[in-house]
Amino acid sequence: MTFILYLALIIVFTKAAGAISVKLGQPSVLGKLLAGILLGPAILGWVQPDAFIGHFSEIGVLLLMFIAGLETDVDQLRKNWKASFAVAVGGIILPFIGGYALAAGFGLTNNEALFLGLLLCATSVSISVQTLKEMDRLGSREGTTILGAAVVDDVIVVILLAVMMSFLGTAGDVSIGLLIGKKVLFFIVVIAAGWFIVPWFMKLFAPFKVTEAVMSAGLIVCLAFSYFAEMMGIAGIIGAFAAGIAISQTSFKHQVETKIEPIAYTLFVPVFFVSIGLNITFDGVGSQWLFIVLLTIVAVITKLIGGGAGARLTGFDNRSSIIIGSGMVSRGEVALIIASTGLQAGLLLPDYFTSVVLVVILTTLITPPLLKAVFKEDRQLASN
Incomplete structure (x- = not known):
């Protein structure tokens, strides 16, 4: 029965912390992330990370990205x-160089430095999505560019990770051609399914004389796309996002969106936010405080400048470029998965694992107030 207590605590704390965060002029998602740190092993220890939390949080992030797809202006x-x-590309090159240089400066081996550089290349926009949604800017030109860049970033980083594991001899025989082919196949199948199969499936399912037939059909599409993405070596959140886009092109968009949001934001998404904070512990990080501070600074600045430079080179003005760069800062669950992979492969030392996880979570905590600040400045300048 422990999981029932966990759910009650998570819902109470995330809603209360979110409300306090808004009262202080910050996005509610910042309070929800901090609630996870407060509830978790780092402070109170009332909620422990376990399989239940893991499964619920995974559903939460899939639904969050599914909703983002539904609301995206195609x-x-x-x-x-x-x-x-x-x-x-800009958000990959600069973080890679910065991460490699810092790791080398701290005396890590060449392989370890390469891996740390790659880890900083990751981007997870699930937190940015929620922040943009709260500010009603998810459908803006900057918002859609951030979402598109996150998809490209995920594909490139996964391929680079496979190449690195292959060349460093930790993953056995890896066919790079097969890896790239699977990514290409994913997008071909998803585009074709979104164009032909999803509209047909939604129309087929909608007349069923059962409760919530349309929403059930939408969830089936979301989960199927997510599972297929994982099969093809791509993060499930990309599949969920693609499913949302596919359904957004049908007449069932509004019905699915209005039905899915109450379920997602009442139960599953709060667990996802809390699960991020549950990964924080402060054991053994005192001796690495300088590494943590410097790596966090490098992680934030390189994504901000790298992503912003890419936007500036393609026609965005300085203010919009800063907004886009800010939206790419969060590393989130994608970087946590890469860190775990590196630990198992011996490319990330156990002594540095906790510090790296802490840095990943710090970038996630920094993103909401950073986005809020740059959007606020943008609105002030636009009104002058």
Whole structure:
């Protein structure tokens, strides 16, 4: 029965902390993330990370990205694909160089430094999505560019990780051609399914004389796309986002969106936010405080400048470029997965694992107030 207590605590603390955060002029998501740190092993220890939390949080982030797909302006996304690609590339090159240089400066081996550089290349925009949604800017030109860049970033980083594991001899025989082919196949299948199969499936399912037939059909599409993405070596959140876009092009968009949001934001999404904070512990990090501070600074600045430069080179003005760069700062669950992979492969030393996880979570905590600040400044300048 422990999981029932966990759920009650998570809902109470995330809603209360979110309300306090808004009262202090910050996005509610910041309070929800801090609630996870407060409830978890780092402070109170009332909620422990376990399989239940893991499964619920995974559903939460999938639903969050599914909703983001439903709300995405596809025409805007199509217009900004060049900018999204440039932002993703800029947000990979600079963090890689910065992470490698810092790791080398702290005496890590060449392989370990390469891996740390790659880890900083990751981007997870699930937190940025929630922040943009709260500010009603998810459908803006900047918002759609951030979403598109995150998709490109995920594909490139996964391929680079596979290449690195192969060349460093920790993953056995890896066919790079097969890896790239699977990514290409994913997008071909998803585009074709979104264009032909999803509309047909939604129309087929909608007349069923059962409760919530349309929403059930939407969830089936979301979970199927997410599972297929994982099969193809791509993060499930990309599949969920693609499913949302596919359904947004049908007449069932509004019905699915209005039905899915209450479930997602009442139960599953709060667990996802808390799960991030549960990964924080302060054991043994005192001796590495300088490494943590410097790596956090490098992680934030390189994404901000790298992603912003990509936006600036593709026609965005300085203010919009800073907004886009800010939206790419959060590393989130993608970097946590990469860190775990590196630990198992011996490319990330156990002594540094906790510090790296802490840095990843700090970038996630920094993103909401950073986005809020740059959007506020943008609105002030626009009104002058």
